[in-house]
Amino acid sequence: MAERSYxxxxxxxxxxxxxxxxxxxxxxxxxxxxxxxxxxxxPSCKEKNIQTEAGCGVAxxxxxxxxxxxxxxxxxxxxxYNSRISAGKSAKFVSSWAASSDPARLSSTSRNLFTRETWGxxxxxxxxxxxxxxxxxxxxxxxxxxxTSGLEAAWNKLKGEETLTKENIVEPMRDIRRALLEADxxxxxxxxxxxxxxxxxxxVGLIRxxxxxxxxxxxxxxxxxxxxxxxxSELVFAKSRPTVILLAGLQGVGKTTVSAKLANYLKKQGKSxxxxxxxxxxPAAIDQLVILGEQVGVPVYTAGTEVKPSQIAKQGLxxxxxxxxxxxxxxxxxxxxxxxAMMDELKDVKRVLNPTEVLLVVDAMTGQEAAALVTTFNIExxxxxxxxxxxxxxxxxxxxxxVKEVSGKPIKLVGRGERMEDLEPFYPDRMAGxxxxxxxxxxxxxxxxxxxxxxxxEEMQKKIMSANFDFNDFLKQTRTVARMGSMSRVIxxxxxxxxxxxxxxxxxxxxxxxxxxxxxxxxxxxxxxxELLAExxxxxxxxxxxxxxxxxxVSQLVAQLFQMRxxxxxxxxxxxxxxxxxxxxxxxxLKSEQKAPPGTARRKRRSESRRQFVDSxxxxxxxxxxxxxx
Ligand SMILES: Nc1nc2c(ncn2[C@@H]2O[C@H](COP(=O)(O)OP(=O)(O)OP(=O)(O)O)[C@@H](O)[C@H]2O)c(=O)[nH]1
Numbered sequence: 001m002a003e004r005s006y007x008x009x010x011x012x013x014x015x016x017x018x019x020x021x022x023x024x025x026x027x028x029x030x031x032x033x034x035x036x037x038x039x040x041x042x043p044s045c046k047e048k049n050i051q052t053e054a055g056c057g058v059a060x061x062x063x064x065x066x067x068x069x070x071x072x073x074x075x076x077x078x079x080x081y082n083s084r085i086s087a088g089k090s091a092k093f094v095s096s097w098a099a100s101s102d103p104a105r106l107s108s109t110s111r112n113l114f115t116r117e118t119w120g121x122x123x124x125x126x127x128x129x130x131x132x133x134x135x136x137x138x139x140x141x142x143x144x145x146x147x148t149s150g151l152e153a154a155w156n157k158l159k160g161e162e163t164l165t166k167e168n169i170v171e172p173m174r175d176i177r178r179a180l181l182e183a184d185x186x187x188x189x190x191x192x193x194x195x196x197x198x199x200x201x202x203x204v205g206l207i208r209x210x211x212x213x214x215x216x217x218x219x220x221x222x223x224x225x226x227x228x229x230x231x232x233s234e235l236v237f238a239k240s241r242p243t244v245i246l247l248a249g250l251q252g253v254g255k256t257t258v259s260a261k262l263a264n265y266l267k268k269q270g271k272s273x274x275x276x277x278x279x280x281x282x283p284a285a286i287d288q289l290v291i292l293g294e295q296v297g298v299p300v301y302t303a304g305t306e307v308k309p310s311q312i313a314k315q316g317l318x319x320x321x322x323x324x325x326x327x328x329x330x331x332x333x334x335x336x337x338x339x340x341a342m343m344d345e346l347k348d349v350k351r352v353l354n355p356t357e358v359l360l361v362v363d364a365m366t367g368q369e370a371a372a373l374v375t376t377f378n379i380e381x382x383x384x385x386x387x388x389x390x391x392x393x394x395x396x397x398x399x400x401x402x403v404k405e406v407s408g409k410p411i412k413l414v415g416r417g418e419r420m421e422d423l424e425p426f427y428p429d430r431m432a433g434x435x436x437x438x439x440x441x442x443x444x445x446x447x448x449x450x451x452x453x454x455x456x457x458e459e460m461q462k463k464i465m466s467a468n469f470d471f472n473d474f475l476k477q478t479r480t481v482a483r484m485g486s487m488s489r490v491i492x493x494x495x496x497x498x499x500x501x502x503x504x505x506x507x508x509x510x511x512x513x514x515x516x517x518x519x520x521x522x523x524x525x526x527x528x529x530x531e532l533l534a535e536x537x538x539x540x541x542x543x544x545x546x547x548x549x550x551x552x553x554v555s556q557l558v559a560q561l562f563q564m565r566x567x568x569x570x571x572x573x574x575x576x577x578x579x580x581x582x583x584x585x586x587x588x589x590l591k592s593e594q595k596a597p598p599g600t601a602r603r604k605r606r607s608e609s610r611r612q613f614v615d616s617x618x619x620x621x622x623x624x625x626x627x628x629x630x
Contacts, residue, residue: 146179146182146183146396147179147180147182147183147396147397147435148435148436149179150175150176150178150179150180150182150183151175151176151179151220151435151436153175153179154171154172154173154175154176154179154216154220155172155213155214155216155217156213157171157172157175158172158211158212158213158216159213161212161213162212163212164201164202164212164215164216165202166202168212169198169201169202169216172216173194173197173198173201176193176194176197176220177190177194180193180194180401182396183367183396183397183398183401184367184368184396184398184399184402185367185368185397185398185401185402186368186371186372186398186402186405186406188406189227189368189371189401189402189405189406192405193223193227196223196226197216197219197220197223200219200223201215201216201219217436220436221432221433221436224401224428224431224432224435224436225428225429225432226428227401227404227405227428228400228401228404228411228426228428228431228432229404229410229411229426229428230428231428232425232426232427232428233385233410233411233412233426234412234425235357235412235413236356236357236384237326237327237356238356241321241324241325241326242274242317242320242321242325242326242327242328243326243327243328243356243357244317244327244328244330244353244354244355244356244357245262245327245328245329245330245355245356245357245358245359246313246330246332246349246350246353246355246357246358246359247259247262247329247330247331247332247359247361247387248332248346248358248359248360248361248377248381248383249332249334249360249361249362249373250334250335250337250338250362250363250373251282251334251335252334252363253334253361253362253363253389254361254363254389254390254415255279255331255332255334255361256279256285256288256289256292256331257292257389257415257418258361258387258389258413258415258423259275259289259292259329259330259331260275260289260292260293260295260296260298260420261296261415261420261421261422261423262329262387262413262423263275263293263296263298263327263329264296264298264420264421264423265413265423265424266326266327267296267297267298271326271327272324272325272326272327273298273325273326273327273328273329274298274299274300274301274316274319274320274323274325274327274328274329275289275293275298275299275300275301275328275329275330275331276300276301276312276313276316276317276320276328276329276330276331277289277290277300277301277302277303277312277331278309278312278313278316278330278331278332278333278349279309279331279332279333279334280304280305280306280307280308280309280312280333281305281333282333283305285331285333286302286304286305289302289331290302292420295420296420299323301315301316301319301320303315303316308348309332309333309345309348309349310345310348310349310351310352313330313349313352313353314352314353316328316330317352317353330349330353330355332345332346332349333345338373338376338377338380343380343381346380346381347380347381350381350382356384357384357385357412358381358382358383358384359383359384359385359386359387359412359413360373360374360377360378360383360385360386360387360409361386361387361389362374362386362387362388362389362399362403363388363389363390363399364388364389364390364391364393364399364400364414365390365393365399366399367396367398367399367402368398368399368402368406369399370386370388370398370399370402370403371399371402371403371405371406371407372406374386374403374406374407374409375406375407378407378408378409383409384409384412385409385410385411385412386403386407386409386410386411386412387411387412387413387414387415387423388400388403388411388413388414388415388426389414389415390415391414391415391416392415392416392417392422397431397435400414400426400431401435410426411426412425412426413425413426414426467565467566468565469561469564469565470527470528470529470530470561471519471522471526471527471528471530471561472524472527472528474515474519474561474564475516475519475527478512478516514549514553515557517547517548517549518543518544518547518549518553518554518557519557520547521542521543521546521547522543526539526543530558530561530562533554533558534558534559534562537551540554540555540558541554
């Protein structure tokens, strides 16, 4: 199970990582799965349920990798379907992953924190429905379907190319342009974006050892991050209390909901808040805010609908000062469209409050219109940033991509649902990752390039492919990967690794240390020729004594190196090219292995192992195996 997860994850990462760099990491991960594990703990029945029931891993990835995950796993997940929802005038497809599980039971039976946290995330993104009398969990996946696949079409056109040239990027750039326009990104933004990407694609400074399609992914990703403002834009707090946040926006965009969500978000950061109900035109807005305020445990200042908004704002601020709260959040009335009366009113309120932040709440589903609104409001009243709501319902991504570039104002927060918890900071890099459907694999590429010499990686790949991987290579590989960071950090960067628990990581780390100690006790010759150890109990005894381990552990390690040689060569072969289809190949291979009649897969592996061992060893262990005489 463990090596299966490692292998699938490594294969998945392969689509975007220079293949030689990946060789090391793949090999490392496969080795990690082959370590002597000491006492292997049998998972409890409950834990087995968590691992197998309802394709829990699939669910995790459906949330994390959005569209791509849905596409990759639709064949294996139990049910995957699109449901049509309508939002105002526009109708959109929202894809969901469905599984016949009971999330409550799963979360209550989970023993480790990681599983609980993951299920917490899934539950927060999910709704439970009843179908045919059975409870079903539907995880709402965040989708940028068309944009993601449009961009993917661009890099696919570069598969098989040796370099990026002015000629061969014409078609991919056309695809990128089309994908962005279809995502409702404004035309000038698309033009600038395409130009910037094209210039870099044929320019200097490309990364050595990275395929042209991967280079383009990297350039597009970096440009997307830049387009969305680069860094996360934090909320600003006043030096002396209270910080005043004024919320503005058109009707129905989610201002009242955001007011309460924001109070809830800041409260979690330890700030005391007060809400001010300044929407006097929709009487229900005041009641709505009072109810939401109660829900999040934050006081709400109200003065009815007969008082001018600027007056309410002034009184509310005085009240907040008296109560010594940290942050005052002022909700205001929206209009169907921008009009002079609205702007004048907002200017009055702003003058009275002298706010620290003026945030325009915009609906992500309005696409590039959202960016135009931010510009207009900024010119008219002066704003400090935007809050993008209903991102959970936006399948195109145009608003997120246009706001900063068009208006110059950053998106500070995003709303991803109707619940009070569904407000979070806007991270341009994570958004870009989501749009491209690739987790954080790009940091992984960069990290790998920081620590790996391309030549070393190529050499290692050759050794793996010829099944000559020895203990020196093993040490080199683990130490190189260790320079990328802790194992959990390295693993965390690889898509698909969500399935591996911190406990498994810790176990693998421990096993690597034991293994290193034994390898260090070997002579240079033994490291290079593991057959010497395989043949000689005396040598194994010496290594065991020098490393403080048992003879059995040393024998196990030597045997595992031979198994690793076969396994790594086979997996590297399967993953050669590292494209996503390889993932399905691998998954299929592993599935058919699982489905094979009991014993056959194992026998097949053993016979392969024996054949490879015969091929690879110049001097073979005695016929009696490792227990043979010297
Ligand atoms: N799916 C989703 N719905 C949201 C989000 N934010 C707000 N809503 C919903 O949008 C609807 C309108 O939200 P309100 O907060 O009443 O909007 P408003 O801007 O205050 O409306 P007016 O007071 O009429 O201007 C409500 O049903 C909210 O639950 C979000 O991030 N995602």
